[in-house]
Amino acid sequence: MKQRPEPLPTYDAAVAIDALAHVLSTLKGAAEVRAFLEDLCTPTELEAMGDRWRVVPELLKGTPYREIHEHTKVSTTTIGRVARCLELGAGGYRAAAKRLGLSRNSH
Structure with a gap:
């Protein structure tokens, strides 16, 4: 996987992961989750x-x-x-x- 030149500070990474978890929790059903994952990954x-x-x-x-x-x-x-x-x-x-x-x- 491609690496950043410098990793995000721990706080920023935690905020980003929390935001991602929140977005995933709002999706309805496997089809929406799959579409999101295909765009994200x-x-x-x-x-x-x-x-x-x-x-x-x-x-x-x-x-x-x-x-x-x-x-x-x-x-x-x-x-x-x-x-x-x-x-x-x-x-x-x-x-x-x-x-x-x-x-x-x-x-």
């Missing part, structure tokens, strides 16, 4: 986010990383990062999975 960014979300249900079922990789072709590095977010992250993956009624393992 590059195809590569969308593919990466889709890959991350695709492995969440498998990780929640306790599927081994190698099996997830064989089934999805998502790298084991990405799978590991998603697993760490499920364990130690902000809770977004788990909240979305719960909202969708996806099964969980004992984590």
